[in-house]
Amino acid sequence: MRWSYIISRVVIVAVIWLAVFFGLDPLLKWGMRKTGESITGAKVDIGRVKTKFFPPSMTIEKLAAASKSDPWTNMVEFNSLSMAIEGRPLFDKAVIVREASLSGLRFNTKRSTSGKLPFVPPSAMGKKFAEWTSSGKGFAMDRFSSIKTDAIKDIKVAPDSLESVKLANELKAQYAAEADAWKTRLEGMKFQERAKGLEERFRQLEKESDTLKQIQMGQALLKDADTLKNDVAKTKDEVTASLDKAKGYAAKIEEAKKRDTAAIKDKMHLPDMDPKAISVYLLGPQTGGMLEKYLGYYEKSRKYIPAGSKAGKIETPARKGTVVHFPKEKSYPKFAIRKMAVTGVLDIGDKNLDYSGVITGITNQPAVYGQPMRAAVDAQWGERKLNLQAVMDHVTETPKDSLSARLSGWALADMKAGDPASLEVKSSGGTGAVDADFAVTGDQLDGKIKLTATGIGLTAAIGGGGDAVAFAQKAVSQSLAGIRTADASIGVSGTLSKPSLDIDSSIGSAFSKGIKAALGQEIENYRKALEAKVSEAVAGYQNQLNDMVKQKQNEVLGQLNVPGLGNLSDQINKKIQDGGLKKALPQGIKIPQFKF
Amino acid sequence: MTPLGLLRTLIKGISENTTPNELAAGAAMGVLIGLVPKANLTAQLLLVLIMVFRVNVPLAAVVGLLVSLVSPLVDPITNAIGYKLLAQTPTLTPLWTKLYNMPVMPWTAFNNTIVLGGLILGLILFAPSFFLARKLARVYDEKYKDRFTGSKFVKAVKASWLCDWYFKMGAN
Numbered sequence: 001m002r003w004s005y006i007i008s009r010v011v012i013v014a015v016i017w018l019a020v021f022f023g024l025d026p027l028l029k030w031g032m033r034k035t036g037e038s039i040t041g042a043k044v045d046i047g048r049v050k051t052k053f054f055p056p057s058m059t060i061e062k063l064a065a066a067s068k069s070d071p072w073t074n075m076v077e078f079n080s081l082s083m084a085i086e087g088r089p090l091f092d093k094a095v096i097v098r099e100a101s102l103s104g105l106r107f108n109t110k111r112s113t114s115g116k117l118p119f120v121p122p123s124a125m126g127k128k129f130a131e132w133t134s135s136g137k138g139f140a141m142d143r144f145s146s147i148k149t150d151a152i153k154d155i156k157v158a159p160d161s162l163e164s165v166k167l168a169n170e171l172k173a174q175y176a177a178e179a180d181a182w183k184t185r186l187e188g189m190k191f192q193e194r195a196k197g198l199e200e201r202f203r204q205l206e207k208e209s210d211t212l213k214q215i216q217m218g219q220a221l222l223k224d225a226d227t228l229k230n231d232v233a234k235t236k237d238e239v240t241a242s243l244d245k246a247k248g249y250a251a252k253i254e255e256a257k258k259r260d261t262a263a264i265k266d267k268m269h270l271p272d273m274d275p276k277a278i279s280v281y282l283l284g285p286q287t288g289g290m291l292e293k294y295l296g297y298y299e300k301s302r303k304y305i306p307a308g309s310k311a312g313k314i315e316t317p318a319r320k321g322t323v324v325h326f327p328k329e330k331s332y333p334k335f336a337i338r339k340m341a342v343t344g345v346l347d348i349g350d351k352n353l354d355y356s357g358v359i360t361g362i363t364n365q366p367a368v369y370g371q372p373m374r375a376a377v378d379a380q381w382g383e384r385k386l387n388l389q390a391v392m393d394h395v396t397e398t399p400k401d402s403l404s405a406r407l408s409g410w411a412l413a414d415m416k417a418g419d420p421a422s423l424e425v426k427s428s429g430g431t432g433a434v435d436a437d438f439a440v441t442g443d444q445l446d447g448k449i450k451l452t453a454t455g456i457g458l459t460a461a462i463g464g465g466g467d468a469v470a471f472a473q474k475a476v477s478q479s480l481a482g483i484r485t486a487d488a489s490i491g492v493s494g495t496l497s498k499p500s501l502d503i504d505s506s507i508g509s510a511f512s513k514g515i516k517a518a519l520g521q522e523i524e525n526y527r528k529a530l531e532a533k534v535s536e537a538v539a540g541y542q543n544q545l546n547d548m549v550k551q552k553q554n555e556v557l558g559q560l561n562v563p564g565l566g567n568l569s570d571q572i573n574k575k576i577q578d579g580g581l582k583k584a585l586p587q588g589i590k591i592p593q594f595k596f
Numbered sequence: 597m598t599p600l601g602l603l604r605t606l607i608k609g610i611s612e613n614t615t616p617n618e619l620a621a622g623a624a625m626g627v628l629i630g631l632v633p634k635a636n637l638t639a640q641l642l643l644v645l646i647m648v649f650r651v652n653v654p655l656a657a658v659v660g661l662l663v664s665l666v667s668p669l670v671d672p673i674t675n676a677i678g679y680k681l682l683a684q685t686p687t688l689t690p691l692w693t694k695l696y697n698m699p700v701m702p703w704t705a706f707n708n709t710i711v712l713g714g715l716i717l718g719l720i721l722f723a724p725s726f727f728l729a730r731k732l733a734r735v736y737d738e739k740y741k742d743r744f745t746g747s748k749f750v751k752a753v754k755a756s757w758l759c760d761w762y763f764k765m766g767a768n
Contacts, residue, residue, distance in 0.1 A: 009647050091699030320633050321675050321710030324682040326689070326696040 025049045032060070039300045040075065042066035043115035056085035066115020067108070069293055074111050078344065079104030083337065094332035097340075105344030157264065159537045164256035168541040171249050172548055179552035182239055186559040189235065194228050195562045202568065206575060218572050225568045236560050243556065246549040253542055260534045265527065279488065279508030282417040282425055287490055287503060298401075298440075299496050304364055305373075308397035333365035346379065346386065351411070355379030355386055366394035383409035383431075401440045408433040412453055421463040425507060427486070430456030438492070445499055447492035454485045458507065479514030483507070614652060616737065620730035622652030623659045627725045628718035630663020631674060636705035638715060671710055674717050678709030681716070 029049040036044030047062025064077035083097040159165045201221050208214040339360050346353045357377030363369040372393035379386040386407050393400040412432045418424040430453050438447035458480040462473045488505035515523070629642045646656050667674075681688060695701045705711045736744075744750060 012647060088699070091703075093702040320671065321678060321708050321713070323705075324679075324692075324707050324709065326693040326707070329697050 025051055028058075036063075036065055037117060039304070040065050040297065041068040042071060042075070042117055056087050056090060058083045058085060064109075064111065066111060067293070068296075069289060071114040071116035072111050074109045074115070075107065075293075075297075077104075077106055077109055078102055089332040092332050093334070095335045096332055097337040100337045100340035102340055102342045103344070105342055106347070107344075108347065157533045157537045159541065162256075162260045162534065162537060163263075164253050164260050164534070164538045165541050167256045168249075168253055168538065168545050171246075171252070172541075172545045175243075175246060175249075175545075175549055176552060178242060179556050182242065182556045183559065186235070186239075186556065189231070191228070191232055191235075191560065191562050195565050198225050198228065198568060199564065202572060202575075205572070214575075218575065222569055222572050225565070225572065228562070229565055229569075232560055232562055232565065236557070239556055239560065243549075243553050246553075249545065249549070250542075253538065253545075257531070257534050257538055260538075261527070261531050264530055264534070275508040275512040276502075276504055277508075278511050279503045279505040281423070282507060283488055283490070283503050283505060284501070286417070288501065291492065291499070291501070295445075295496065295499065302394075302399065305366060305392065305394050306364075307394040307399040308367055331368050333363045333368040335365075336361070336363035336369050342377065351381060351384065353379045353381050353384055353386060357388070366392075367396075370395060385409055398442050399440065401438075403436070403438040405434065405436045412456065419463070420461055423463065423511075424461045425480075425511070426459050426461075427453065428457045428459075430454055430484075440496070443495040443497070445492050445494055445496060447490075449490040449492075451488045451490070452485070453487070456484060456486060458483050458486065460511065476511060476514035479510045480507070483510055616730045616733035618650055619652045619655055619733045620726045620728075621649065622646075622655035623729035624722045624726040625649075625651055626656040626659025626661075627663050627721055628715075629656070630660040631667055631670065631714035631718040631721075633705070633708070633711055633714065634664075636708070636711060637700070637703040638705060638711055641704075667714070670714075670717070674713030675709045676713065677716050678711070678713030681712060682707060682709060 026049075028051065029046050032049065033044050033046055036046075043066045045062070045064045045066075046060060048060075050059045050061075051057070060081040062077075062079065063081070064074045067073045067075040081100065081102045083100040086096040086098050089096040198221065201217070201224075205214060205217045205221060208217060337359075339358065340362060342355075342357045342359060344355055346355055355377055356379070357375060359373065359375040361369060361371040361373040363373070366372065372391050372395055374392075375388065375390040377386065377388040386405075388403070388405045390403045391401065408431075410432050412427065412430045414429075415427045416424060417427075433452045433454075435450040435452070436448070438445075440446075460473070460476045460480055462476065483506070486506050488503065488507070491502035492499060493502070494500035625642070625646050629639060629646070632639050632642065646653060682692060692707065695706060706715075
C-alpha cells in the first residue's frame with residue numbers, strides 16, 4: 001500500500017474540512033459586518049456567528065450597528081438572532097429561514113467606542129436635507145435691539161449688488177438689441193419706397209387717357225396697394241408682439257426687488273414673524289436629521305430588496321460571463337426569512353417599554369418569493385402604547401411601501417429647541433404622542449407625522465440685550481405661558497433623492513403671535529423702510545429702462561408709418577369710377593367696387 | 597512517524613508521480629482547471645479529480661496557475677462557446693433545464709457561459725495537451741534530463757543546506 005499517496009490526500013481533505021469548520025463562521029461574520037457597514041455608513045460590531053449543518057441553523061450574537069450621525073450611539077443592537085434554515089433550498093443555492101427569533105432588539109443605545117468609519121461620502125438625500133435645514137438659519141433674533149432705533153438710516157444699499165438692478169440692465173440691453181434688429185429688418189422691407197412707387201403709378205394712372213388701360217392699371221395698382229397694406233399690418237403685429245414684452249418688465253423687476261429686500265433682511269437677521277419659518281427654525285434641524293437618517297437607511301435597504309421580477313429574464317450578467325436561466329419547477333429566492341419573532345426594549349423617556357412583534361417575508365428577491373414583507377409590532381405598559389405596521393411590497397416593478405406608527409402616552413423629558421444666542425424654546429413635563437403615516441410609491445414620498453404634547457410647560461429665551469429684547473421676551477413668554485398642549489405636523493413629499501419637508505407647529509404660531517404683539521409694527525416698518533431703500537436704489541435704472549423702451553418703440557413703429565397708404569385704394573377706386581368706366585358705360589348701370 | 601516525517605510523506609505523495617504519462621496528465625488537468633473560473637463546484641470537483649487520479653499534482657498546479665493568468669484573454673472564446681451551447685442550441689435546452697432543476701447543480705455554475713465554455717474548451721484541449729506534454733516529457737527524459745541534473749545550478753541546490761536537510765529528514 002502506498003501510504004504516502006493516501007496520507008497526502010487525507011491530509012489535504014482534512015485541511016479543507018478544518019478550514020471550513022473553523023473558517024466559515026469568521027468569514028460569514030466578516031461578510032455580515034462589511035455588508036452592514038455599507039448599509040449604515042457606520043461601524044457594525046458582531047460578537048459571534050455560529051453555524052450548524054445538521055440541522056442547518058445560524059445564530060448571530062451581540063450585533064451593534066453604530067449611528068452615522070452620532071458615532072457614540074448604536075442605531076440598533078440586539079442580543080441574539082437565531083435562524084432555523086431549510087435544508088432542501090441550500091442545494092439550490094438558496095438560504096430560506098423557516099423561523100427566526102430576534103431578541104433584545106434596542107435602538108439608540110450608548111457605545112463605548114466611536115462607530116465612525118474613515119470616510120463615507122454624503123448622499124444626495126443628505127445634501128438636500130442639509131440645504132433645507134440651513135434655510136432656517138436665516139431666522140434670528142439678534143436684530144431685535146436695533147428695531148426700535150433709527151439703525152435703518154445707516155443701512156447702505158449698493159445698487160450694483162442688487163439683483164433688480166442687474167435685471168434692469170440686462171433687460172435694457174436685450175430690448176435695445178431686439179429693437180435694433182427690427183429696425184434693420186424693417187429697413188430691408190422698404191415700405192416707404194414701395195409706397196412712393198405706388199403713388200408714382202397712381203399719378204400715371206391719372207394721366208392715362210385710354211379707359212381700358214386705365215382700368216387694367218387700376219386693378220394692378222389696387223392689388224399692389226393691398227399687398228403693401230397687408231405686409232405693413234402683418235409686420236406691425238409682429239413688431240408690436242415682440243416689443244410688448246416690455247410690459248412684463250415692471251413685474252419682473254418688482255419680483256427681483258422683493259428678493260433683494262428678502263436677501264438684505266436675511267443678511268440683517270431681521271426677525272421673521274411667519275409661524276412656519278419659526279417652526280422650521282425650532283424643529284427643522286432635529287426633524288431633518290432624523291428623516292435623513294431613517295430615510296437614508298430605507299433607501300439603502302431598498303437596494304438589497306430590488307423590486308420587480310427577475311424570473312422573466314433569460315440572461316443576467318455575472319462577474320465573469322453571463323448566467324443563463326431556465327424554467328424552474330420550484331424557485332427559491334437567494335435569501336428569505338419566512339417568519340421572524342422580534343422582542344426588544346424601546347426607550348420612551350421615563351420607561352423602557354418591552355415590545356414584541358412579527359416580521360414575515362424578509363427576502364432579497366420579493367418577486368421570486370411572491371409575498372411582500374410585513375411587520376407588526378405592539379407594546380403596552382399602562383397608558384403607554386405602541387403600534388407599528390409596515391409593508392414593503394417589492395413584488396411588482398413599482399415598489400409600494402408603507403409605514404404606520406402610533407405611539408402614545410410617553411412621558412416627555414425636558415427638551416430644548418433652537419439656539420440660546422438667538423431664540424431657544426424649552427419644554428418641560430407632559431406626555432407625548434406620535435402619529436405617523438408614510439408611503440413610498442416608486443421614488444415618490446408621501447408622509448405625515450403628527451406630534452402632540454399635552455400637559456407641558458413652555459419657556460422661551462431670546463438672545464441679545466436692550467429694551468426691545470426685554471419687551472419681546474416678555475410678550476413671547478406671555479404667549480407661551482398659557483400653552484399646555486402643543487402639536488407639530490411634518491409633511492414629507494418629493495422623492496427619495498430630493499425630499500421636501502413642510503413643518504408647522506402651534507409653538508411657531510404662538511411665538512409669531514407674541515412677536516407680532518410686541519414688535520409687529522416696528523418689524524413691519526423696518527421691512528417697509530428696507531423696501532423703500534431698495535426701490536430708491538433701483539428707481540434710476542428702472543426709469544432708464546422705461547425711457548429706452550419708449551424711445552425704441554417710437555423709432556421702430558415710426559418706420560411702419562406709411563402716410564397716404566390707407567387712402568390710396570379709395571382714391572384708385574374713385575378714379576376708375578369717375579374718370580374711366582363711368583364715362584364708358586350707359587347711365588343706370590352700377591359699377592362694382594374693385595377689391596383684391 | 598514524526599511530524600517532519602509526515603510532512604515529507606505529504607510532499608512526496610503529491611510529487612511522486614513523475615512518469616511521462618503522469619506528468620502529461622498533470623499538465624492537461626492544469627489546462628482544464630485553468631480555463632474554468634474557480635468560485636464554483638465545477639472547479640472544486642476538478643481539484644478532487646486531480647487528487648484522486650495518478651497525476652503529477654505540482655505540475656497540474658503550476659500549469660493551472662499559468663493558464664488562469666492568461667484565461668482572461670481566452671474568455672471571449674469560452675464565453676462564445678458557452679453562450680452558443682446554453683442559449684442558442686434549442687436541442688440542448690431540455691438537458692440544461694433538467695440540470696437546472698436538479699439539487700446541487702446550481703452550485704456548479706454550469707449555466708454560466710464562461711464556466712461551461714471553459715470546461716468544454718478544456719476538454720477539447722485535454723488530449724492535445726496530454727500528448728504534447730508527454731512528448732515534451734520524453735524529449736526531456738532522453739535529451740535534457742542528464743544535462744539538467746548535472747548542471748551547476750542543480751548541483752548547487754543539491755549541495756545546499758535545504759536539500760541536505762530534506763534528505764536527512766527522509767532518513768528518519
